[in-house]
Amino acid sequence: xxxxxxxxxxxxxxxxxxxxxxxxxxxxxxxxxxxxxxxxxxxxxxxxxxxxxxxxxxxxxxxxxxxxxxxxxxx
Amino acid sequence: xxxxxxxxxxxxxxxxxxxxxxxxxxxxxxxxxxxxxxxxxxxxxxxxxxxxxxxxxxxxxxxxxxxxxxxxxxxxxxxxxxxxxxxxxxxxxxxxxxxxxxxxxxxxxxxxxxxxxxxxxxxxxxxxxxxxxxxxxxxxxxxxxxxxxxxxxxxxxxxxxxxxxxxxxxxxxxxxxxxxxxxxxxxxxxxxxxxxxxxxxxxxxxxxxxxxxxxxxxxxxxxxxxxxxxxxxxxxxxxxxxxxxxxxxxxxxxxxxxxxxxxxxxxxxxxxxxxxxxxxxxxxxxxxxxxx
Numbered sequence: 001x002x003x004x005x006x007x008x009x010x011x012x013x014x015x016x017x018x019x020x021x022x023x024x025x026x027x028x029x030x031x032x033x034x035x036x037x038x039x040x041x042x043x044x045x046x047x048x049x050x051x052x053x054x055x056x057x058x059x060x061x062x063x064x065x066x067x068x069x070x071x072x073x074x075x
Numbered sequence: 076x077x078x079x080x081x082x083x084x085x086x087x088x089x090x091x092x093x094x095x096x097x098x099x100x101x102x103x104x105x106x107x108x109x110x111x112x113x114x115x116x117x118x119x120x121x122x123x124x125x126x127x128x129x130x131x132x133x134x135x136x137x138x139x140x141x142x143x144x145x146x147x148x149x150x151x152x153x154x155x156x157x158x159x160x161x162x163x164x165x166x167x168x169x170x171x172x173x174x175x176x177x178x179x180x181x182x183x184x185x186x187x188x189x190x191x192x193x194x195x196x197x198x199x200x201x202x203x204x205x206x207x208x209x210x211x212x213x214x215x216x217x218x219x220x221x222x223x224x225x226x227x228x229x230x231x232x233x234x235x236x237x238x239x240x241x242x243x244x245x246x247x248x249x250x251x252x253x254x255x256x257x258x259x260x261x262x263x264x265x266x267x268x269x270x271x272x273x274x275x276x277x278x279x280x281x282x283x284x285x286x287x288x289x290x291x292x293x294x295x296x297x298x299x300x301x302x303x304x305x306x307x308x309x310x311x312x313x314x315x316x317x318x319x320x321x322x323x324x325x326x327x328x329x330x331x332x333x334x335x336x337x338x339x340x341x342x343x344x345x346x347x348x349x350x351x352x353x354x355x356x357x358x359x360x361x362x363x364x365x366x367x
Contacts, residue, residue, distance in 0.1 A: 001076050001110050003151035004161045008114025012133040012141070013158070016148035041228060049163035053156045061163050062224035063170075063206070063214065064199040070170045073156075 010045040014058075021045045027058060038065055076150050077106045080129065083143040087121040090137060095123040104129060110151065111161070112144075166215045173205055173212070181247060188255065188269045193236070193277070196229040200240045208241075208351075232277055238285045242319055242353060250282065250313070257312060272312055279305055283317035283355075286325045295332040299358070300339075306360045317348060319355040326354045333358070 005013050011021050020030045027036040027043045036043045038060050049061035050069055059065050084101045087093040094117060095101070101123060108127045116122075120136035123129055133144055152158045159167065182198045189197065203221055206212045214221070225233035244250045251273070258268050276282050284298045295318065302316050318329050326349075333356055337343045344362045348355040 001080065001106060001108060001147075001151055002155050003110040003112065003148060003158045004164055005112035005158065006114045006161060009112040009133055010160075012144065013112065013148060016145040017152075039228070041224075048160065050157055050159045050167075051152055053152050059163075061160070061166075061215075062228075063166075063203050063221040064225055064228065066163060066166050067170050067199060067202045069157075070167055070175070074175065 007046065007048075010048045013051065014045075014048065017051065019058075039068075041065070076147070076154055077104075079143060079147050079150060080104060080110070083131075083140060083147065084121060084123075084129075086140055086143065087119070087136075090120075090140070092120040092135065092137065092140065093123070094119045094121070096125040099123050099125050110147065112148070162215055165213075169212045169214070170202070170206065172209070173202055175202075178202060178205070181245070184247075184252065185245070187266050189273050190270070192229055193232075193273075196225060196233055196236055197240070197245060199225060200233070200237045201245065204237060204240045235277065235280055235285075238319070238321070239282065241321065242283065242317075242355070243350065244282065254312065261312075275309055276311055276313070279309060281305055281309065281311050281316070282313060283319050286318065286320040286328060290328070292328050292331045292335065295328060296335050296339075299332060299336060303360050303363065314361060315357045315359055317355050317357050319348075319353060321353055323352060323354060329354060329356055 014021060014027050019027050019036060022028050025044045025046060027045065027048060028034060029036060036058050038058055041060050041062070043058045043060050047060040047062070048058060049066060050059040051057070052059060052069070052072070059069050084093065084104065088101065104123060108129055110129050110131060112131045112133060114134065117130065117132045118135060120132050120140050121129060122132070131144055133141060136144055148158065178198065178201050181201065182194065185194060185197060203218065206214055207218050222234055222237050225237065239245065246252065254272065255269055258265065258272065262268055281302065284295065284302055286295055299316065299318055306316060318332060320326070320329055333343065333345055340363050342362060344359045345356050348357045
């Protein structure tokens with residue numbers, strides 16, 4: 001079943017994949033404290049747009065990142 | 076998947092943490108329904124809608140419900156290949172309206188000519204500008220927000236590249252497209268010469284002066300004068316400098332700029348290169364050689 005989420009529930013979504021949101025709003029790996037990035041850009045609870053299957057790619061909501069998501073889906 | 080959803084519905088119902096629209100029950104929910112993870116709008120953890128949607132409110136869920144919720148989120152991603160934020164899903168559908176094959180073909184033309192970082196930037200800029208000009212495509216957030224994101228990722232020249240893309244310099248038949256043939260005619264086939272010329276034109280912003288909202292006529296004159304000086308210093312292959320504004324409101328200040336430059340230099344060959352909503356005047360600095 002297809003699932004979409006509202007920005008306000010991003011915290012629960014990332015926790016479903018073993019990640020957390022720190023007190024500054026960044027998505028982090030709780031084991032290392034490292035920020036999760038998408039192609040060099042920090043992923044936050046504000047810009048988290050898509051989680052892709054496979055290696056759990058956390059995609060931010062910039063136009064270029066979403067365009068590249070479309071490209072990956074075409075391949 | 077559906078069994079996990081039924082499990083959640085059973086638990087929410089027994090905990091009296093479930094709402095249903097009139098005319099629907101938990102038995103109506105099937106694999107074809109959609110799930111939406113929502114922030115506000117219910118005091119219960121789950122709401123079954125007539126529109127064949129099960130709304131999930133994790134803020135209202137108790138511990139065991141949340142565990143199943145997380146399981147459902149993971150399973151949905153595995154089954155569907157992704158989970159999306161609602162507005163991102165809308166944006167993705169808009170992006171799919173672009174002619175991506177045609178854009179691929181255009182960008183491929185530049186693949187051996189410009190640096191890899193700029194090739195990627197060019198591709199994303201073409202997509203963004205095509206989307207911005209297509210009345211059938213809606214862009215979430217402002218174009219400035221997205222150009223700012225490109226600048227963060229690729230460098231500050233992303234703004235200039237976006238302006239150039241918007242003006243058609245990279246289109247099939249546009250200046251950068253023709254430049255390869257022009258250079259080959261002069262110096263024989265060479266990608267290295269092209270790259271050097273490209274980097275000069277982009278780094279020094281020699282092709283066009285873009286007018287912004289807060290520019291006065293004097294600001295524009297200063298900008299163009301500086302570009303003319305740079306033109307004679309670096310001697311690019313262009314033969315022209317364009318003065319452009321991304322909107323008809325820039326016609327008047329650009330016209331006044333041309334008048335001032337003519338007063339200053341005595342003569343200044345120019346022609347109108349306006350296109351669509353964008354206004355532009357092309358000047359030819361070589362005619363000023365003796366005035367400099």
